[in-house]
Amino acid sequence: MTVCDLVDLGGRAKAAASIVASAPSGTRDRGLERAAEELERARDEILSANQGDIASAKEAGVAETTVDRLALNPGRVAGMAAGLRALAASPDLLGEVLDGWVRPNGLQIRRVRVPLGVVAVIYENRPNVTADAAGLCLRAGNVAFLRGSSAALRTNVVIAAAMRAAYREVGLPEDALILVEDPSRETVRDFLALDGVIDCLIPRGGPSLIAEVKQHCRVPYVIDGDGNCHVYVDESADLEMACAIIVNAKTQRPSVCNAAETLLVHRRVAAEFLKLVGPLLGGVELRGDEETRSILGDSKVASATVEDYAREFLDLTLAVKVVSDIDEAIAHIGRFGSGHTEAIVTSDLASARRFQSEVDAAAVVVNASTRFTDGEQFGFGAEIGISTQKLHARGPMGAASLTTYKYLVEGSGQVRP
Amino acid sequence: MTVCDLVDLGGRAKAAASIVASAPSGTRDRGLERAAEELERARDEILSANQGDIASAKEAGVAETTVDRLALNPGRVAGMAAGLRALAASPDLLGEVLDGWVRPNGLQIRRVRVPLGVVAVIYENRPNVTADAAGLCLRAGNVAFLRGSSAALRTNVVIAAAMRAAYREVGLPEDALILVEDPSRETVRDFLALDGVIDCLIPRGGPSLIAEVKQHCRVPYVIDGDGNCHVYVDESADLEMACAIIVNAKTQRPSVCNAAETLLVHRRVAAEFLKLVGPLLGGVELRGDEETRSILGDSKVASATVEDYAREFLDLTLAVKVVSDIDEAIAHIGRFGSGHTEAIVTSDLASARRFQSEVDAAAVVVNASTRFTDGEQFGFGAEIGISTQKLHARGPMGAASLTTYKYLVEGSGQVRP
Numbered sequence: 001m002t003v004c005d006l007v008d009l010g011g012r013a014k015a016a017a018s019i020v021a022s023a024p025s026g027t028r029d030r031g032l033e034r035a036a037e038e039l040e041r042a043r044d045e046i047l048s049a050n051q052g053d054i055a056s057a058k059e060a061g062v063a064e065t066t067v068d069r070l071a072l073n074p075g076r077v078a079g080m081a082a083g084l085r086a087l088a089a090s091p092d093l094l095g096e097v098l099d100g101w102v103r104p105n106g107l108q109i110r111r112v113r114v115p116l117g118v119v120a121v122i123y124e125n126r127p128n129v130t131a132d133a134a135g136l137c138l139r140a141g142n143v144a145f146l147r148g149s150s151a152a153l154r155t156n157v158v159i160a161a162a163m164r165a166a167y168r169e170v171g172l173p174e175d176a177l178i179l180v181e182d183p184s185r186e187t188v189r190d191f192l193a194l195d196g197v198i199d200c201l202i203p204r205g206g207p208s209l210i211a212e213v214k215q216h217c218r219v220p221y222v223i224d225g226d227g228n229c230h231v232y233v234d235e236s237a238d239l240e241m242a243c244a245i246i247v248n249a250k251t252q253r254p255s256v257c258n259a260a261e262t263l264l265v266h267r268r269v270a271a272e273f274l275k276l277v278g279p280l281l282g283g284v285e286l287r288g289d290e291e292t293r294s295i296l297g298d299s300k301v302a303s304a305t306v307e308d309y310a311r312e313f314l315d316l317t318l319a320v321k322v323v324s325d326i327d328e329a330i331a332h333i334g335r336f337g338s339g340h341t342e343a344i345v346t347s348d349l350a351s352a353r354r355f356q357s358e359v360d361a362a363a364v365v366v367n368a369s370t371r372f373t374d375g376e377q378f379g380f381g382a383e384i385g386i387s388t389q390k391l392h393a394r395g396p397m398g399a400a401s402l403t404t405y406k407y408l409v410e411g412s413g414q415v416r417p
Numbered sequence: 418m419t420v421c422d423l424v425d426l427g428g429r430a431k432a433a434a435s436i437v438a439s440a441p442s443g444t445r446d447r448g449l450e451r452a453a454e455e456l457e458r459a460r461d462e463i464l465s466a467n468q469g470d471i472a473s474a475k476e477a478g479v480a481e482t483t484v485d486r487l488a489l490n491p492g493r494v495a496g497m498a499a500g501l502r503a504l505a506a507s508p509d510l511l512g513e514v515l516d517g518w519v520r521p522n523g524l525q526i527r528r529v530r531v532p533l534g535v536v537a538v539i540y541e542n543r544p545n546v547t548a549d550a551a552g553l554c555l556r557a558g559n560v561a562f563l564r565g566s567s568a569a570l571r572t573n574v575v576i577a578a579a580m581r582a583a584y585r586e587v588g589l590p591e592d593a594l595i596l597v598e599d600p601s602r603e604t605v606r607d608f609l610a611l612d613g614v615i616d617c618l619i620p621r622g623g624p625s626l627i628a629e630v631k632q633h634c635r636v637p638y639v640i641d642g643d644g645n646c647h648v649y650v651d652e653s654a655d656l657e658m659a660c661a662i663i664v665n666a667k668t669q670r671p672s673v674c675n676a677a678e679t680l681l682v683h684r685r686v687a688a689e690f691l692k693l694v695g696p697l698l699g700g701v702e703l704r705g706d707e708e709t710r711s712i713l714g715d716s717k718v719a720s721a722t723v724e725d726y727a728r729e730f731l732d733l734t735l736a737v738k739v740v741s742d743i744d745e746a747i748a749h750i751g752r753f754g755s756g757h758t759e760a761i762v763t764s765d766l767a768s769a770r771r772f773q774s775e776v777d778a779a780a781v782v783v784n785a786s787t788r789f790t791d792g793e794q795f796g797f798g799a800e801i802g803i804s805t806q807k808l809h810a811r812g813p814m815g816a817a818s819l820t821t822y823k824y825l826v827e828g829s830g831q832v833r834p
Contacts, residue, residue, distance in 0.1 A: 021777075409785060
């Protein structure tokens with residue numbers, strides 16, 4: 001694909017955006033419902049394309065976890081369809097009057113929710129993101145301009161074709177979903193330069209993608225970033241509860257961004273707690289400071305480096321540190337946290353309040369697992385990502401995050417004196 | 418100033434941010450009130466520094482309008498102090514619970530308004546922006562990290578010192594306002610690279626600054642951009658009203674972003690309207706299409722180029738175009754508008770609704786001047802800029818635009834099944 005092709009796709013996305021934006025919610029509802037039916041109808045074709053992607057990935061010798069993320073089965077296709085139906089059934093957001101007032105000169109001002117326009121998503125292997133992201137975009141009246149991974153290309157092409165056919169049938173522009181079919185590394189760079197075309201880019205990917213976006217992106221973006229999440233076990237914690245929370249936060253699904261990466265323990269309870277939790281983290285590789293190592297034994301705990309505290313392991317590895325008080329815990333999180341989710345386990349009201357007030361993250365959790373920070377667990381339904389930025393959207397991003405507003409001002413000839 | 422110096426200033430800004438964020442609103446109120454007093458107390462010193470800046474600017478032979486923007490007088494200093502007092506009297510936003518709910522598993526979720534952290538502003542000659550921006554930042558619990566123009570440096574230094582002294586007196590960190598004292602061109606580039614320090618950058622300036630930000634900025638930003646604003650006179654317009662609106666929108670203050678740059682006129686009323694408005698735009702240079710020129714006479718109207726329709730004149734020049742219908746008007750605005758403010762003059766309800774629905778801009782105005790799009794006219798009090806972006810904030814940005822939110826999640830040991 002040449003830059004011209006991409007610019008051409010961008011032009012089509014922009015042209016479709018104003019039509020999608022003004023399509024009534026009923027039409028968009030029907031588009032989502034028909035897309036669900038089309039995915040089910042095309043199920044065998046999708047699974048066959050997916051087999052091709054998986055075979056190529058295995059030939060290329062990619063990691064087993066990557067193959068896992070690529071793989072669809074009948075249940076997962078049904079899940080994609082169910083997701084689109086849930087979106088069709090969810091309330092429409094467009095046109096909502098967010099607020100409104102009248103000025104002393106009689107000017108009437110309303111702030112009304114409108115679509116962003118063209119929403120671009122760069123994502124990795126999971127092909128279900130194609131349907132999920134396109135559905136969320138349509139719910140919010142946007143065009144979805146998608147760039148998946150090369151490994152999932154065959155699958156993505158079939159999914160996109162099915163959904164585009166559904167859109168056409170209900171009278172929506174099929175360009176309400178545009179899939180970039182050349183997912184080469186170079187395309188990403190060109191994509192980031194589509195200033196004036198892309199209204200919002202959501203990069204979902206690892207540190208190298210995020211670094212590239214920060215370095216080269218010329219369009220507005222919201223980062224779905226890393227989660228270097230901490231669990232701090234306070235002096236006053238219910239230690240049984242703390243065990244359950246850190247085990248869940250670390251091991252329930254270690255590969256995701258809201259899994260915990262570092263355990264911080266108050267010195268006064270460190271010996272008791274670490275001896276309690278150690279056996280429960282049997283399959284987890286621990287990397288700790290000297291105090292942790294002396295409590296659990298050097299043979300059980302590797303020595304933690306600064307890099308260990310800074311990184312997102314995304315596997316069954318956990319950094320551990322004993323802290324002298326809540327101040328040190330908050331300072332550690334301030335230094336190493338990525339602004340995703342931070343949790344405290346405590347029975348003390350003042351500690352809970354301080355932690356909630358002083359820790360700067362999208363979600364600050366008291367006495368629960370970090371794993372709850374996602375759109376479904378928060379009750380938003382689908383999500384297009386979890387923002388670790390502070391601008392526009394923070395935390396799990398549902399359909400509302402894919403909207404903006406405009407001011408409608410009505411007068412009777414007012415001019416400014 | 419070396420990059421290290423700037424990184425050092427950034428570190429100080431970040432260190433102050435958490436203290437400012439947790440300062441009670443009463444302390445921030447007092448900080449704003451004391452800053453107002455300090456500006457009044459330092460009035461002669463400010464004016465004397467300002468004389469120095471003006472003398473240097475004149476020596477350097479800058480334009481008279483630039484000198485105008487630089488110049489302070491006792492009234493303007495009093496205005497800066499009054500602005501800070503108005504902010505002190507305005508309601509605090511921090512801690513507001515934006516929404517909250519309980520999940521089926523008992524998790525309590527609240528979304529609470531919090532400061533952004535370090536807000537950076539790059540701005541041009543007007544030294545009153547130093548006080549206005551710092552005040553708005555403090556109202557919203559942020560550190561103001563300011564980089565004014567070199568032409569206003571002496572004045573800005575005195576204003577910043579006065580406000581910092583006031584902050585110190587009430588127990589706020591004086592680093593709640595940090596002024597970069599080397600406003601060289603190179604500093605801007607380094608400023609844009611302070612990833613991890615600046616939570617939000619607001620560039621206020623001309624197209625070259627905006628282009629540089631889009632090209633090189635690695636920190637989140639909201640653009641205070643150009644206003645290529647249109648007034649469309651519909652077939653059904655009250656032509657007297659239309660005259661008053663375009664005259665006001667073009668001439669009341671032509672150098673600002675919400676002034677009109679292009680007049681679009683429906684063909685059916687073009688002859689009548691242009692002959693009516695022509696004499697009222699006596700001091701305005703008109704650049705029109707062939708129809709406009711044939712109605713008003715080639716000697717009165719220069720020939721408009723595509724560039725004329727694309728640019729923000731910011732002076733007493735107006736592009737004019739006769740359109741065949743509202744569709745052509747909306748399409749012209751879609752092509753040339755900058756997403757700031759677009760106005761229609763019409764008596765027809767359907768035209769008003771279509772224009773409001775289909776024009777994509779921060780403010781869409783029916784039967785009033787474009788000049789109303791600003792924070793004060795909208796009733797927000799002070800503003801830190803007018804966003805022409807769609808993400809985070811759109812249109813006039815008051816203190817609320819300088820905040821974000823975080824989710825506070827409270828449980829009793831919940832883990833994810």
